[in-house]
Structures are given as C-alpha cells and as structure tokens.
Amino acid sequence: MSGESRKTAEGLTYLSGFGNEHSSExxxxxxxxxxxxxxxxxxxLYAEQLSGSAFTEPRAHNRRSWLYRIRPSAAHPPFTHTHNGWIRTGPFTESVPDPNRxxxxxxxxxxxxxxxxxxxxTLGGNGDATRRTGMSVHLYHANSSMDRVFSDADGELLIVPERGGLLLRTEFGLLHVEPGHVALVPRGVRFRVELLDTAPGDGPDPTARGYVCENYGAPFRLPDLGPIGANGLANARDFRAPVAAYEDVEGPVEVVSKFCGNLWRATYDHSPLDVVAWHGxxxxxxxxxxxxxxxxxxxxxxxxxxIFTVLTSPSDTPGLAGVDFVVFAPRWLVGEDTFRPPYFHRNVMSEYMGLIxxxxxxxxxxxxxxxxGGGSLHNMMSAHGPDRETFDRASAAELAPQKVDDGLAFMFETRWPLTLTPHAADADHLQRRYDDVWQGLERHFRPLH
Incomplete structure (x- = not known):
C-alpha cells in the first residue's frame, strides 16, 4: 500500500470514564x-454511525460512535467466502464437552x-455467535505484520499479548499493546495488526504470541463493586483510547470480515482506516x-x-456472566493461619487460564x-486446585507477609462449558498427563479417638 498516516499526537488518550462519550480529531x-x-x-468528510448495540437499548448500555471519514464504509465491492484456517465459531458442534482437566x-x-x-x-468455546451469546478462546502466534485489514461482526476481541508487542491500527487510531496489557477491539471495528519489538521465538525469527477472548454477548464492562464501594479493582481512568489517526491510501487493500463464523474477503480500492475524526x-x-x-x-x-475481575460481560441472569476476564496481578499475601494458594475447588463456572x-x-x-503461552481448561464442576508440590510447600510455609510479584496470570471464566475444537483436543502440545500433578496427595486424616 502507498499513502500516509496522520495523527494529532503520539500515544493514547485516557478515557475520562469507562463507557462514556469521548472524541478525537x-x-x-x-x-x-x-x-x-x-x-x-x-x-x-462523510458522517457515519457505527452501532455496537441496538438503538433502543438503555442509555447506560448503549454503544455507538460517529465516524467522519474520507469515504463511507458502504463504498466497497462484494465479499466472497474465503478459507477459515484454524478459526472456529460457536455453536461448537464438532465434538462434545469434555469434563476432564x-x-x-x-x-x-x-x-x-x-x-x-x-x-x-481456536481452542474452543460455547454459545452461538448468530444469537449473540457465548464466547470462544483463541490463541495466536505470528511472525509477520498484517498487510490486510480485519473486522469481526461476531463479537468483540479482547487481545492478551504474552510475547511481543503489537501495534493495532484501527479506524479510531493507533493502540500500542505490550505483554502485561490487554486491548479490546469492539464488534465491527476494522483494524490491522503489526508486530513491534517482538521477542525472539524458539526458531530463527522473532514472533508475537498471546491469547484472544472473542465475546459474542453483551460488551465487556467494569463489574459493579457492591460492598467494595466506590474504589478498587480496575479504575475507569486507566483505560486508554486511541488518538484519531487516518490512512489516506489509494490502491488495492484486502479487507477480511468474520461473519457468522466464516471469513469473507474483498479488495477495496482504498484503505478503510480513513476516519479523520470520531466521537462516541x-x-x-x-x-x-x-x-x-x-x-x-x-x-x-x-x-x-x-475479586480479581477486570471486565465482565453480563447475561440475562444478574451476577452470572457470559464471560468474565480475571487477572491475578502482583499483590501481598498476609492472611494469618491460612492456606494461601487458591483453595481446592469445584465451580459451576468454566475456567480457561493463561499465563503471561x-x-x-x-x-x-x-x-x-x-x-x-500455555493454558489450562477446567470445565464446570471439574475438581482442581494446587498441585501436590504446591500443597506441600504452602502447608509448611512460614506465614510472614509475602509479596507475589513474580508472575502475571489471567482467566476467562464463563457460565457455560467450553467445547474443544477437534484440533485442540488432538493437539501435539496438549499435555497428556496433566492429571498426574495431583497424584501423591496423601491421606493425612487422623481421628482424635
């Protein structure tokens, strides 16, 4: 492609409040x-509204932005179906849900x-993208920047880098995303992913690697705090939106759209990343x-x-999320007479966990x-918790204040079981003996009489 990108300033702008009205030119x-x-x-310019919710949804839940662009989005040729690669979308019907860890x-x-x-x-998922319920878990591993543009009509994309930074060139401007950050691209927003300062991979070339939650349901929002009060968890002021930037590009540009589980492509005669100003x-x-x-x-x-919930996608049942995004960030452990690692547990929710x-x-x-870069899945009611080595160490540990700052893990937690794709269930990198980590948890029961 030829042309130029323009922006008002380097970097990002802080949102004045999560979900509130913002603008940039x-x-x-x-x-x-x-x-x-x-x-x-x-x-x-052309004025165009991008609606992420129905017009008549309550004001607090309504999502829309006005875009002022060089050409309207309607100016494009027909799309044709293209190969989906390793991407799958709900409903997941190629296999049955697996209760194993x-x-x-x-x-x-x-x-x-x-x-x-x-x-x-795609590792797996649940729900039905055509009915806007459920979610899917994807991983990515790339060694090349995109020279095409992508958008997802099925859901919003929460991108969690684990290795290598990304530059997201979106219709709204630029997002720099490093490991330890997350980026959210709303449903229908067009963007291109370029690799930044990628970390060396196992092979000769640098790569970027990470996780993606595709949320088909209600858009992610900050959770209610309830008894916690007005402060804590993720603060609205810490979310950053792009500063407006645009591409004024003439020439063929491949645009790929994900629609109802399939990829469709068209060749535009201009870049669709041509929004000069926006508000919403x-x-x-x-x-x-x-x-x-x-x-x-x-x-x-x-x-x-x-209590570690960063974002939640609520469902029709209060408190029962379609998907929660949870982070286990650096923190102090100070509980007295307490087994400090996460407790042994069975949960009505299903949990996919990754490590950054x-x-x-x-x-x-x-x-x-x-x-x-790896991950674990504990579907609903599967028993899990600390492995034997961790249990033995924590049971004998001196209970002094302890700073946990040597790791950054996260979880996608969802109300429905995750059904695996066949390629995830049969993957060479699936750990076949994961259950062994709980072997050797000995009987310690000693009746008093």
Whole structure:
C-alpha cells in the first residue's frame, strides 16, 4: 500500500470514564459543531454511525460512535467466502464437552509469513455467535505484520499479548499493546495488526504470541463493586483510547470480515482506516493489567477469585456472566493461619487460564508445567486446585507477609462449558498427563479417638 498516516499526537488518550462519550480529531475542525450528521460534514468528510448495540437499548448500555471519514464504509465491492484456517465459531458442534482437566503447552512456531489473522487458533468455546451469546478462546502466534485489514461482526476481541508487542491500527487510531496489557477491539471495528519489538521465538525469527477472548454477548464492562464501594479493582481512568489517526491510501487493500463464523474477503480500492475524526463510546482501548487495584484479605482466609475481575460481560441472569476476564496481578499475601494458594475447588463456572509471565502461585512452573503461552481448561464442576508440590510447600510455609510479584496470570471464566475444537483436543502440545500433578496427595486424616 502507498499513502500516509496522520495523527494529532503520539500515544493514547485516557478515557475520562469507562463507557462514556469521548472524541478525537486528527485534523482541527474535522468534528462537526453540535450535529452528528450535518448537511455537509466538515472538510468534505462523510458522517457515519457505527452501532455496537441496538438503538433502543438503555442509555447506560448503549454503544455507538460517529465516524467522519474520507469515504463511507458502504463504498466497497462484494465479499466472497474465503478459507477459515484454524478459526472456529460457536455453536461448537464438532465434538462434545469434555469434563476432564486439560492443559496445553504454548502453540508451536508458525510458518514463515504468518500474520495475526492467519496465526489465530481456536481452542474452543460455547454459545452461538448468530444469537449473540457465548464466547470462544483463541490463541495466536505470528511472525509477520498484517498487510490486510480485519473486522469481526461476531463479537468483540479482547487481545492478551504474552510475547511481543503489537501495534493495532484501527479506524479510531493507533493502540500500542505490550505483554502485561490487554486491548479490546469492539464488534465491527476494522483494524490491522503489526508486530513491534517482538521477542525472539524458539526458531530463527522473532514472533508475537498471546491469547484472544472473542465475546459474542453483551460488551465487556467494569463489574459493579457492591460492598467494595466506590474504589478498587480496575479504575475507569486507566483505560486508554486511541488518538484519531487516518490512512489516506489509494490502491488495492484486502479487507477480511468474520461473519457468522466464516471469513469473507474483498479488495477495496482504498484503505478503510480513513476516519479523520470520531466521537462516541463504541471505541477500542488498552489497559495495563499492573494498574489493577487488588482487593484481598488482611485477616484470615481469602475471598473468592471474583475479586480479581477486570471486565465482565453480563447475561440475562444478574451476577452470572457470559464471560468474565480475571487477572491475578502482583499483590501481598498476609492472611494469618491460612492456606494461601487458591483453595481446592469445584465451580459451576468454566475456567480457561493463561499465563503471561513468570509462574502462577498454585501451579508448578517449568517444562511440562504451567508455562507462559500455555493454558489450562477446567470445565464446570471439574475438581482442581494446587498441585501436590504446591500443597506441600504452602502447608509448611512460614506465614510472614509475602509479596507475589513474580508472575502475571489471567482467566476467562464463563457460565457455560467450553467445547474443544477437534484440533485442540488432538493437539501435539496438549499435555497428556496433566492429571498426574495431583497424584501423591496423601491421606493425612487422623481421628482424635
């Protein structure tokens, strides 16, 4: 492609409040004064609304943005169906839900020239994208920047880098996303992924690697705090939106759209990333997970892991999320007379956990363990908890205040079981002996009489 990108300033702008109205313009005067759709938009631009919710949803839940662009999105040729690669979408009907505890090593190295879209690999999911319920878990492993543009009509994409930084060129501007950050691209927003300062992979070429939650349901929002009060967990002020930037590009550009589980492509005669100004609340953003304000016990025991929720996609049942995004960020452990790792547990929710860096305090790290880039799945009511080595160590530990700052883990937690794709169930990097980590948990019961 040829052309140029323009922006008002480097970097991002902080959101004044999560989900509130925001605006940005790459050229002064590009935003209309007081009217969303004036008879003639400023600077010869086209006015266009992008709706992420139904028009009549309650104001607090309504998502929409007005875009002022060089060409309207309607100016494109027909799309044709293209190969889906390793991407799958709910409903997941190729196999049955598996009650076993499962764990995977990181994805193998990709073939040369694999970009973010080609490097997406679906582990599994639930629900039905056509009915806007449920979610899917993808991983990505890429070694090439995209020279095409992608959008997802099926859901919003929460991108969790584990290795290598990403530059997301979106219709709204640029998002720089490093490991330890997450980025959210709303449903229908077009973007391109370029690799930044990628970490060396296992092969000769650098790669970028990470996780993606595709949320078909209600858009992610901050959870209610209830008795916690007004402060804590993720603060709205820490979410950052792009500064407006645009591409004024003439020439063929491949655009790929995900629609009802399939990929469709068209060749435009211009870049669709041509938004000069915008305002609204249906916007992409980035969040630094280390800014999460952890809440925990300062006496004994520890609260349920729901206190680590960063974002939630609510369902029609209050408190029962379609999917929660949870982070286990650096924190102090100070509970007295308390077994401090996560407790043994069976849960009505299903949990997919990934590791961004370091080690997780309930699992043994290292080869054959829970490692960065890998992941585990504990479907609903599957028994899980600390492995034997962790249990033995924690049971004998001196209970002095302890700083947990040598790892960063996360979880996608969902109300429905996750059904695996056949390629995830049969993957070479599936750990076949994961159950062994709980072997050797001995009987310690000693009746008093």
């Amino acid at each position: 790459a050229v002064p005067g590009a935003l209309p004064d007081g009217r969303n759709s004036p008879q003639r938009a400023p600077l010869g 499962l764990r995977w090593d990181p994805l193998p190295d990709p073939a040369d020239g694999t970009d973010f879209l080609a490097g997406l690999w 609340n249906h916007v992409p953003y980035v969040y630094d997970l280390r800014r999460f304000n952890v809440i925990g016990s300062i006496s004994y025991d520890h609260p349920d892991p729901s 860096e370091g080690a997780y305090d309930a699992k043994t790290a290292g080869k054959g363990g829970f490692v960065p």
